[in-house]
Amino acid sequence: KKGNKYYGKLAWLKSPNNQAGKLKTDINNPEPSLKTRALLGLEFLKGFSYNNGTWDQGSIYDPKSGKTYSCRMTMINKDKLNVRGYVGISLIGRTDVWSRVK
Secondary structure (H helix, E strand, O other), rough: OEEEEEHHHHOOOOOOOOOOOOEEEOOOOOOOOOOEEEEOOOOEEEEEEEOEEEEEEEEEEEEOEEEEEEEEEEEEOEEEEEEEEEEEOOOOOOEEHHHHHH
């Protein structure tokens, strides 16, 4: 949390290194100067406000595509988070369910 907003970083990767044995970088970022930044530790959730069980008005960055989407997140239960990334309106997007690592 920074001020009144919430942010999130990539804290773990199943395979943090590329085939050359070096840390994976943000190679799909459209900004050339950001292509060399490490994925591990990357702040990919930005600017969320918390309101009545929902984190919204934030954005999520997808390092696989290099695109940033609007995002809304809600807890399904104490171990499952519903993450909805979208363009424009929430109806046009994709939902993933993230599970807490035990």
